[in-house]
Amino acid sequence: MTARPVAARPSVAIVAARHGWTLGLAVLLALLLALTKIIQPAFGATGLEALVRAALPFAFATAAMTVVVIAGGIDLSVASMMAVAGVTGAVLMQNAGDGAGALLAVGAVLLVGAAMGATNGLLIVGTRLPDIVVTLAMLFVWEGVALLILRAPGGAATPWLRELVVGPLVIPGLPPAATALVPQALLVLAVILAAIWLPLRRSRLGLGIYAVGSDETAAFRSGVSIGATKVAAYTLAGVLAALGGLSVTLATGIGEPIPGPYLLASVAAVVLGGVALGGGRGGLLGPLLAVFILRVVRLDLTLLAVDPNVTTIIEGTIMAAVVMAGGLLAMRERRS
Amino acid sequence: MGAMREAAATRQDGPEAAPAPAGPPILDAAGVSRRFGAVVALRDASLRVARGEVVALMGANGAGKSTFVKILTGALKPDTGRIRLAGREVRLTSPAAARRAGLVPVYQEPALIPDLDVGDNLRLTRTPSGPFLHWAAELGLGAVRLDARAGALPLATLRVLDLARALAAEPDLLVLDEMTAALPTDLVDRVLSVVRAQADAGRAVIYISHRFAEIARLCDRATILRDGTTVGDLPIAPGVEEQAVELMLGGRLSAPAALATRASPAASGPPRLRVRNLAAAPKLAGLSFDLRPGEVLGVVALEGQGQDELFEILGGLRRPEAGRIEVDGRPRAFRHPADAIAAGLALVPGDRADALLSVRSVRENLALPALARPRAWGPIAMRREAEAVSRTIARLQIDTRAQGEARRLSGGNQQKVTIGRWLTGAPPRIFLLLDPTRGIDVRTKRQIYALVRDLASEGVAVLFYTSELPEVPQTCDRVIVLFGGRVVDALPAAEADEPRLMRAAYGLTEGEGGADRAREAAP
Numbered sequence: 001m002t003a004r005p006v007a008a009r010p011s012v013a014i015v016a017a018r019h020g021w022t023l024g025l026a027v028l029l030a031l032l033l034a035l036t037k038i039i040q041p042a043f044g045a046t047g048l049e050a051l052v053r054a055a056l057p058f059a060f061a062t063a064a065m066t067v068v069v070i071a072g073g074i075d076l077s078v079a080s081m082m083a084v085a086g087v088t089g090a091v092l093m094q095n096a097g098d099g100a101g102a103l104l105a106v107g108a109v110l111l112v113g114a115a116m117g118a119t120n121g122l123l124i125v126g127t128r129l130p131d132i133v134v135t136l137a138m139l140f141v142w143e144g145v146a147l148l149i150l151r152a153p154g155g156a157a158t159p160w161l162r163e164l165v166v167g168p169l170v171i172p173g174l175p176p177a178a179t180a181l182v183p184q185a186l187l188v189l190a191v192i193l194a195a196i197w198l199p200l201r202r203s204r205l206g207l208g209i210y211a212v213g214s215d216e217t218a219a220f221r222s223g224v225s226i227g228a229t230k231v232a233a234y235t236l237a238g239v240l241a242a243l244g245g246l247s248v249t250l251a252t253g254i255g256e257p258i259p260g261p262y263l264l265a266s267v268a269a270v271v272l273g274g275v276a277l278g279g280g281r282g283g284l285l286g287p288l289l290a291v292f293i294l295r296v297v298r299l300d301l302t303l304l305a306v307d308p309n310v311t312t313i314i315e316g317t318i319m320a321a322v323v324m325a326g327g328l329l330a331m332r333e334r335r336s
Numbered sequence: 337m338g339a340m341r342e343a344a345a346t347r348q349d350g351p352e353a354a355p356a357p358a359g360p361p362i363l364d365a366a367g368v369s370r371r372f373g374a375v376v377a378l379r380d381a382s383l384r385v386a387r388g389e390v391v392a393l394m395g396a397n398g399a400g401k402s403t404f405v406k407i408l409t410g411a412l413k414p415d416t417g418r419i420r421l422a423g424r425e426v427r428l429t430s431p432a433a434a435r436r437a438g439l440v441p442v443y444q445e446p447a448l449i450p451d452l453d454v455g456d457n458l459r460l461t462r463t464p465s466g467p468f469l470h471w472a473a474e475l476g477l478g479a480v481r482l483d484a485r486a487g488a489l490p491l492a493t494l495r496v497l498d499l500a501r502a503l504a505a506e507p508d509l510l511v512l513d514e515m516t517a518a519l520p521t522d523l524v525d526r527v528l529s530v531v532r533a534q535a536d537a538g539r540a541v542i543y544i545s546h547r548f549a550e551i552a553r554l555c556d557r558a559t560i561l562r563d564g565t566t567v568g569d570l571p572i573a574p575g576v577e578e579q580a581v582e583l584m585l586g587g588r589l590s591a592p593a594a595l596a597t598r599a600s601p602a603a604s605g606p607p608r609l610r611v612r613n614l615a616a617a618p619k620l621a622g623l624s625f626d627l628r629p630g631e632v633l634g635v636v637a638l639e640g641q642g643q644d645e646l647f648e649i650l651g652g653l654r655r656p657e658a659g660r661i662e663v664d665g666r667p668r669a670f671r672h673p674a675d676a677i678a679a680g681l682a683l684v685p686g687d688r689a690d691a692l693l694s695v696r697s698v699r700e701n702l703a704l705p706a707l708a709r710p711r712a713w714g715p716i717a718m719r720r721e722a723e724a725v726s727r728t729i730a731r732l733q734i735d736t737r738a739q740g741e742a743r744r745l746s747g748g749n750q751q752k753v754t755i756g757r758w759l760t761g762a763p764p765r766i767f768l769l770l771d772p773t774r775g776i777d778v779r780t781k782r783q784i785y786a787l788v789r790d791l792a793s794e795g796v797a798v799l800f801y802t803s804e805l806p807e808v809p810q811t812c813d814r815v816i817v818l819f820g821g822r823v824v825d826a827l828p829a830a831e832a833d834e835p836r837l838m839r840a841a842y843g844l845t846e847g848e849g850g851a852d853r854a855r856e857a858a859p
Contacts (some may be wrong), residue, residue: 061422207452207460214451215486220412221447222460280451 021274021326025289028322032296039303045168049183053165053251055295056185057082060244062269062287063193064237069270071233072126072213073131073281078266079259080142080242081116085109085245087146088156090255092174099252102158106289110242116142117238121231124294137184139263146257162250164188192243197284213279269294274326294319359385360423362540363408363439363509368417369564370403375737376584376594377403378414379564383542385509388414390531390541392551392852394570395561396584396748396777401544402444407512408439408852410434422508435461441750442515442523444775446494448501457486458501467504475500476526491518492639499527505532510534511542516550517775520639521793521838527582530665547804548577562586580697581778590592595854605629606665608797609766611679614659621821622659627766628796634812634829635801636837642821643801644686647770651683663766678771679703680765682758686801691754694743698734699725706761716736728756733783748780753786759791767791767798772801785811819843 036043061078068075093106114140124134165185170176200206208229211219220226244262249255272290275282297318301311342675366382378400385391395401406412408419410428418425422438428434434441459464465482472480475496479529486494495518502510512531518522532554535541542755543555551558552572560568560583566687568583570576607626619642627633637643648654650661652670661668663679670676676683682705685691695699702714702725727738732752738744742753755772758764769788773781788811792798808815812829826841 102365106712204460207456210452210456211449211460214449216446218449219444219460221431221441221443222457223430223435224460225432276451278448 003152005246022283022286023288024326025293026288027272028050029289029293029296030272031294032300033065036300039300045180045183048181049166049168049185051292051299052183052185052189056189056247056251057244057260058265058291058295059267059288060190060240060292061191062273063284064196064240064244066234066265066272066273066275066282066284066287067209067240068131068237069277069278070213070282071209071230072216072232072275073133073233073238075120075234075241076132076135076322077116077120077138077142077220077277078244078262079140079262080133081113081238082245082262083146083247083257083259084116084142085113085148085242086249087150087155087255087257088112088158089246089249091150093161093249094156096158098158098160098215102161106161106246109246110239113238113240113242113245114235115238117232117241118236121234121239124234125146125227125230128304143259146259149329150255150257154252155249157249157253162253164286165247165250178260193284193288196240200236200259201283203234204228208325209281211316213281215280265294266290268319272322337744337771361420362422364420364423365408366418368404368407368414368419370407370415372433377564378407379591380566381417381564382559382566383408383559384569385540385542387508387538387540388535388689389557390535392555392558393542393544394546394551394558394580394584395562396779398565398775399561399584401561402513402562405441405443405511405542405544407513409439411666416496419478435505439511440502440505440507440833441511442498442502442510442513443496444513444517445492445604446486446498447487448494448498451485452714453483453485453488454480454637455482457553457587458482458504461501461505463501463504466499467506471503471530472497474526475530476523492520492523495519496523496527499530503530507539509540509542511544513544514546514775516547517544524550524640534845543756548580560584564733572836586752588835591632607662608664609650609799610662610665612660612662614646614649614656614661615821616645616649616654616656616692619821620649620656620659623818623822624659625816625826627799627824628797629765629797630792631814632792632798632800632812632829634808634832635813636798636805636808636815636832636841637801637818638841641818641841643818645777645800645821646818647683647685647768647799650676650681650766650768651685655682677764681768682764682766683768684755684758688754691757692742692750695741698729698739698742698753699746700734702728702760705757724760728760732756733789735835751776751780751784755787763791763796765797767796769798769800771801771803773807781807805832805837807835808832817841 012031036047038048061082067077089105089109092108093102096102096105119140120135123129123138124131127134159324167184168176169176169179169182169187171179195330208219208224209232211222211224212226212229216226248260269287269290271277273282273287275287294315298311298314301314306314344458345439359707361384363383363385368378368381369376370378381404383391383404389827393404403412406415410429410431410433415430417684419424419428421439426437428437428439448454449460452460455465460466469480477493477500479494481495489497495515499512499515510531516527519527528550530542531543543551545551555572558570558572558576558580559566560580561571562584565642570579570580583745605628608629609627610624610680612624616618619640621642621645623642625633633647635643645654647661649656649670652673655671663681668675668679673683686758693704703721706724728734732755734752734756735746735749743752751772755769758767770825773784785807788800792813802808809829809832812832815829815832815837816823816826818824819841820843824843827836
């Protein structure tokens with residue numbers, strides 16, 4: 001009767017169970033990098049830098065998809081939004097000059113991204129149509145908008161912004177060798193995503209996004225505003241997609257109005273990263289590791305001179321195998 | 337009914353039985369109506385609750401209780417009507433708004449987010465964890481893990497945690513919807529005394545329940561809904577149960593037929609189902625019993641004594657680790673529900689969501705088991721199906737106003753469909769009913785009792801687990817009591833009074849011949 005109120009301490013088992021998937025992915029990535037070094041002994045700082053730079057747009061697309069999927073939705077228009085953001089950035093930067101104008105251009109692109117995402121979210125909440133239907137329609141709409149802005153590849157990227165994602169990290173006062181293995185692009189990615197994700201994870205909005213994805217009725221009854229939370233999730237995805245589009249423009253130096261192969265790749269990384277497609281479960285780190293795993297697999301297969309058609313078969317097989325292995329582990333855990 | 341009168345009398349004589357406090361009500365809702373398309377769910381509902389009161393909200397299933405509660409707690413908007421809280425007219429536009437106004441509900445389904453841990457669920461509703469842990473302990477949960485994922489906790493724990501969270505919000509008005517439906521008896525006692533203490537401390541509670549015994553023990557008044565209209569407001573006093581039932585049913589109640597037509601001879605002859613030493617760690621530890629044709633065998637147990645596992649094994653959902661199952665003398669092993677169904681066993685699970693196709697029509701739900709035989713993939717004889725389905729609907733008196741999607745039916749009617757789907761084709765030889773009357777109204781309950789007796793008189797063998805002990809003498813021929821995964825007592829239903837069953841269910845009959853009788857259950 002007089003049991004004192006106690007909050008039990010988190011156990012090692014719970015922590016391991018919660019982050020086991022992410023840890024597993026990190027180990028897998030390390031093994032794959034080691035394998036790359038074995039296949040191509042010359043693989044080093046330069047190779048790593050190229051890898052990260054190529055992975056940058058995929059990483060942002062995946063982050064956008066992750067937020068929406070955790071909220072219980074899906075955004076098929078990610079790649080098209082990236083195209084709109086990319087060409088908008090290229091046009092604005094071409095006319096902006098070198099200094100603060102470029103920063104204004106970046107801000108404008110992020111606003112455009114937020115507006116596109118908010119449009120997606122408002123349409124989904126307002127029409128009550130399934131997310132997959134609305135964002136499929138918007139895939140075509142944003143694709144058209146990108147072509148209206150820039151009929152053919154063109155525009156330009158501000159040189160000093162391009163420098164940001166090129167080369168190894170240089171910290172003044174430290175010898176370059178100390179940070180030679182850390183690509184600058186990785187730092188940019190980590191800083192931006194941490195600045196968005198960490199505060200979100202600790203906010204009521206972040207909790208709401210997980211709650212809505214997990215059980216909409218229960219979330220509503222807990223006082224979460226379902227519509228506003230969904231719109232916020234899609235808006236955030238729009239901003240992240242805009243960052244992805246910008247990274248494409250910065251990498252190539254011009255704006256490309258035709259959407260790149262980012263949609264299916266982001267869904268693949270989300271699934272491989274341990275985010276439940278039904279919503280409510282998973283984090284950002286897993287999908288990001290998955291992005292790099294998928295890129296390294298592709299790199300290794302290229303280095304091994306595997307037929308590109310076979311490459312996609314192998315990629316698909318790896319994805320299915322890893323996800324199935326995870327399912328088996330989870331099942332065994334439940335039994336014991 | 338006797339228990340009801342006694343309990344009511346105690347409350348009347350007891351020191352805490354103050355007369356319903358006068359003064360302005362904390363909640364005053366009047367003229368509330370709401371329709372869903374063509375269906376009028378609420379017509380003219382009203383409810384007044386004063387500080388210090390526990391008011392029961394009663395009504396048959398489909399009377400509009402759930403709709404009324406959703407409106408009162410901001411989850412639904414009313415079409416007409418006004419709601420006053422502490423004298424001020426309010427518009428409760430969302431559950432969050434209701435919560436801020438001091439009105440906190442505990443709904444029938446747990447409202448914790450399954451993928452968040454308990455701590456995050458608290459943060460979501462801005463509930464301080466100190467008071468929450470205090471109430472959780474008060475309600476009989478010892479150590480609560482704030483880092484446990486809500487979806488991994490058992491249903492009973494979730495409901496109590498939901499209540500603890502509501503109490504920690506210090507609500508002026510607590511709304512409890514079928515709070516005790518899924519709770520084991522010991523937790524029910526804790527809940528009832530905590531809730532009563534809330535009212536005695538000057539707060540107010542709306543208590544929705546089908547259990548008269550709890551209402552008699554806990555409530556000061558009962559407000560009765562029928563067809564979406566408030567038809568009565570009764571002080572809890574001796575004899576109130578009959579009045580309440582009369583009001584709820586509006587004279588549509590036929591006498592409890594189940595009792596009157598109870599004429600099935602104690603079934604004899606070889607058992608249809610013989611279970612020997614059934615074991616499945618950790619819940620089943622060598623369970624044995626016989627079930628004869630034409631017999632209704634009651635199963636009584638506290639939560640988690642192996643009854644769920646027993647029914648799952650017999651339904652082909654789970655495989656035992658040891659033991660024998662014989663149907664008509666032939667040993668059987670079910671690897672799939674289809675095996676069990678082929679052997680003549682049909683399972684009505686405790687959670688109707690496990691059985692119903694919630695977005696398909698009543699017709700399809702009723703026809704599926706009869707049509708889903710593996711070798712019958714060809715065209716469906718539509719007319720024969722329609723006839724068979726109509727027969728089932730008539731036999732079970734299913735209200736088909738909302739027949740397009742099964743999930744739109746009221747709880748009682750959904751339960752009828754879950755049972756009726758096995759009666760559209762040839763009836764099963766062995767019918768496994770796992771708490772078929774949980775959380776449904778009196779009228780539907782009585783119809784289910786009558787149906788069970790009816791099936792038994794046709795020669796069906798029925799295994800009937802119930803969490804409501806008064807159902808045992810009403811419906812069963814014999815009863816077995818499970819404790820710790822074994823049969824600890826077996827007796828004719830006529831001798832199965834509540835105290836005896838309770839003692840056995842708590843494992844207290846050892847050394848009084850209970851074990852011997854248990855052995856007799858499986859001669």
